[in-house]
Amino acid sequence: MKDYITRCVLLDEDRPKEQKREEILEYFLKTYELFEKLFLIFKDDSIFYKQPEPLRHKLIFYFGHTASFFVNKLIVAKFIDKRINPKFENMFAIGVDEMSWDDLNDKNYDFPPVDEVREYRQKVKELVVDFIKKRDFSMPITWEDPMWIILMGIEHEKIHIETSSVLHRQLDIEDIKPSSFFLECEEYSDIYPTNELLPVSGGKVRLGKSKDHPLYGWDNEYGFYEEDIEDFKASKYLVSNGEFLEFVEDGGYKRAEFWSEEGLRWREYKIAEHPPFWIKSRDGYLYRTLTKLVPLPLNFPVDVNFLEAEAFCAWKSKKIGKNITLPTEAMWHRLREVSGVADEPEWGEKAPANINLEHFASACPVDRFRHGEFYDVIGNLWQWSRTPIDGFDGFEIHYAYDDFSTPTFDNRHNIFKGGSFISTGNEACKDSRYAFRRHFYQHAGFRYVEAKEQKISKRDFYESDEQISQYCDFHFGEAHLGISNFHKRYAHIASKYAINRGSALELGCSVGRGVFELAKDFDKVTGIDFSARFIRIGQFLKDDKRIGYSRKIEGDIKEKVEVSAKDLELEESSFSKIEFWQGDACNLKPHFSGYDLIISVNLIDRVYDPEKFLLDMSHRLNRDGIFIIASPFSWDESYTKKEKWLCSEGKSSQEKLEEILSCEFIKMCEPFYEEFVIRESENKFQHSRSLFSVWKKR
Numbered sequence: 297m298k299d300y301i302t303r304c305v306l307l308d309e310d311r312p313k314e315q316k317r318e319e320i321l322e323y324f325l326k327t328y329e330l331f332e333k334l335f336l337i338f339k340d341d342s343i344f345y346k347q348p349e350p351l352r353h354k355l356i357f358y359f360g361h362t363a364s365f366f367v368n369k370l371i372v373a374k375f376i377d378k379r380i381n382p383k384f385e386n387m388f389a390i391g392v393d394e395m396s397w398d399d400l401n402d403k404n405y406d407f408p409p410v411d412e413v414r415e416y417r418q419k420v421k422e423l424v425v426d427f428i429k430k431r432d433f434s435m436p437i438t439w440e441d442p443m444w445i446i447l448m449g450i451e452h453e454k455i456h457i458e459t460s461s462v463l464h465r466q467l468d469i470e471d472i473k474p475s476s477f478f479l480e481c482e483e484y485s486d487i488y489p490t491n492e493l494l495p496v497s498g499g500k501v502r503l504g505k506s507k508d509h510p511l512y513g514w515d516n517e518y519g520f521y522e523e524d525i526e527d528f529k530a531s532k533y534l535v536s537n538g539e540f541l542e543f544v545e546d547g548g549y550k551r552a553e554f555w556s557e558e559g560l561r562w563r564e565y566k567i568a569e570h571p572p573f574w575i576k577s578r579d580g581y582l583y584r585t586l587t588k589l590v591p592l593p594l595n596f597p598v599d600v601n602f603l604e605a606e607a608f609c610a611w612k613s614k615k616i617g618k619n620i621t622l623p624t625e626a627m628w629h630r631l632r633e634v635s636g637v638a639d640e641p642e643w644g645e646k647a648p649a650n651i652n653l654e655h656f657a658s659a660c661p662v663d664r665f666r667h668g669e670f671y672d673v674i675g676n677l678w679q680w681s682r683t684p685i686d687g688f689d690g691f692e693i694h695y696a697y698d699d700f701s702t703p704t705f706d707n708r709h710n711i712f713k714g715g716s717f718i719s720t721g722n723e724a725c726k727d728s729r730y731a732f733r734r735h736f737y738q739h740a741g742f743r744y745v746e747a748k749e750q751k752i753s754k755r756d757f758y759e760s761d762e763q764i765s766q767y768c769d770f771h772f773g774e775a776h777l778g779i780s781n782f783h784k785r786y787a788h789i790a791s792k793y794a795i796n797r798g799s800a801l802e803l804g805c806s807v808g809r810g811v812f813e814l815a816k817d818f819d820k821v822t823g824i825d826f827s828a829r830f831i832r833i834g835q836f837l838k839d840d841k842r843i844g845y846s847r848k849i850e851g852d853i854k855e856k857v858e859v860s861a862k863d864l865e866l867e868e869s870s871f872s873k874i875e876f877w878q879g880d881a882c883n884l885k886p887h888f889s890g891y892d893l894i895i896s897v898n899l900i901d902r903v904y905d906p907e908k909f910l911l912d913m914s915h916r917l918n919r920d921g922i923f924i925i926a927s928p929f930s931w932d933e934s935y936t937k938k939e940k941w942l943c944s945e946g947k948s949s950q951e952k953l954e955e956i957l958s959c960e961f962i963k964m965c966e967p968f969y970e971e972f973v974i975r976e977s978e979n980k981f982q983h984s985r986s987l988f989s990v991w992k993k994r
Contacts, residue, residue, distance in 0.1 A: 317428060362453040504519045597672070
């Protein structure tokens with residue numbers, strides 16, 4: 297294992313560029329190969345096709361996913377323009393966080409043999425190695441630099457080293473073979489230390505970091521947040537298996553009084569009676585590590601989800617007559633400050649905690665690593681907080697990965713802090729901010745605090761994403777300047793020309809207004825957009841029958857707008873017809889086919905290969921299917937390379953479009969313009985118009 301241990305790459309270090317290049321290459325190779333080591337613990341290749349967690353894909357998906365990520369992000373960032381395997385880069389692209397657009401339907405996947413994925417991973421490895429060796433970059437490395445995309449891919453792979461290890465831990469032990477590589481702690485004991493509450497002095501906590509920070513970060517880490525923390529008390533240790541066993545044996549899983557409404561739904565769904573890595577046996581509980589099944593070590597920290605940790609705190613509160621709860625994100629930072637735990641770049645020869653795989657490939661006793669008066673302030677297991685993740689003031693989205701954070705800004709994902717034994721790279725850093733759904737399992741446990749009641753504020757998504765608010769206002773705001781709603785108009789055009797009204801597809805649906813309008817006249821409507829940030833708005837409206845956003849009035853003045861299904865004149869029956877998916881219009885999955893209508897408005901001049909996009913449409917339509925395409929043809933090299941624009945050889949974009957489509961389609965009418973207006977502020981409007989053309993499949 298020691299040959300695969302890495303430390304984070306410093307982005308602003310005053311070293312020769314070629315030395316930094318070698319450092320990044322080593323960082324990549326060690327991470328890429330360590331991820332593959334995780335899949336060598338399988339008994340045989342049949343295990344790749346198992347699905348230990350119903351809310352996750354089969355394991356073969358993740359084996360391909362981290363490799364395809366490098367290709368997909370380099371394509372998005374326009375640093376490469378040729379794919380290695382379009383089928384794989386589509387199949388392995390999406391589906392890791394139980395979003396509604398994560399397609400877990402086996403019928404839509406034809407997973408390849410493992411050896412083909414191994415071969416694919418090798419080709420991606422060669423591509424990335426060549427890119428690192430030859431691509432010019434600048435120092436310090438910033439968001440816009442090509443090496444940032446490489447670091448993004450490496451840190452993404454490090455995340456999946458951890459999340460995949462959780463899935464592998466959920467497999468039947470018979471599927472796993474012994475490993476001399478992943479060495480686990482064997483300091484098992486049926487005696488566990490008595491936990492106690494120790495004082496933590498209050499103080500001002502400042503979170504967030506600036507763009508010139510010397511370490512790679514995900515978008516949610518940047519910005520600024522400040523909070524005054526009052527004095528509180530925190531448990532000396534993480535909650536151990538032994539301490540949690542007291543809750544179990546006191547009927548904690550059966551007593552509804554300790555569970556939130558969400559927790560009760562989860563408990564009843566899972567029929568949960570104990571933590572996930574405890575296994576009942578005749579002689580008591582067994583404990584599942586990555587590669588072993590051992591008698592339950594009461595001195596190890598307990599692995600639980602947020603809902604179980606929350607229920608334990610309610611039980612503990614009643615038991616000792618104090619307000620026991622989980623800490624907030626800011627409280628954890630205050631605890632870290634008073635404990636004096638160094639951040640990753642300052643660790644020296646050995647990590648000061650069970651983290652970064654520098655000690656064990658498993659948890660270890662909760663009294664093994666001391667940090668000031670506390671233990672495991674970092675490392676061993678992640679620590680759940682009661683803070684839902686959101687962006688700090690100044691939050692910005694990275695152009696190459698716009699859906700890393702924002703889909704989780706939904707008040708359903710809680711932050712956990714501190715890292716686990718297998719947290720590496722960015723995960724092991726002080727400023728990292730990772731959040732999971734409250735019912736998800738990771739290598740996560742908790743410590744509890746005694747503090748005054750503190751209400752955690754929940755914000756609508758609009759507050760941290762100004763672009764989304766602008767799109768919402770264009771889609772869902774009132775008609776502008778007396779012009780009827782643009783999305784209603786093009787839905788009316790679709791209904792006018794459609795020969796059959798069974799199924800419709802809108803490509804580039806953005807936040808989804810057109811999809812809802814189409815559902816008034818079609819039996820089934822699918823909306824696809826490249827950005828999960830956009831389609832989640834439509835999904836919110838479908839699920840909650842309302843959305844909220846902020847409309848910019850003037851300067852920094854905003855007003856909150858709430859739009860309901862009733863405002864949009866949508867019948868309840870319309871919602872059951874609608875589905876939203878994330879997808880690449882130039883590389884759609886095969887099952888997106890069999891449509892009576894496909895409509896694409898203001899998309900073609902935003903895709904990276906317009907001709908490929910057009911040539912694919914006829915294959916996805918039924919007989920007599922209609923294809924409606926509209927665009928202002930405002931070409932931009934930040935979206936489409938100039939040599940791909942549909943305006944070459946002295947022909948206009950519309951002429952080139954008609955030349956491509958005429959092989960497979962019949963033109964239904966002469967092209968016509970439709971105008972639309974976007975309100976930028978109270979008295980400022982942006983006018984534009986799109987040229988529509990309507991085609992029937994031959």
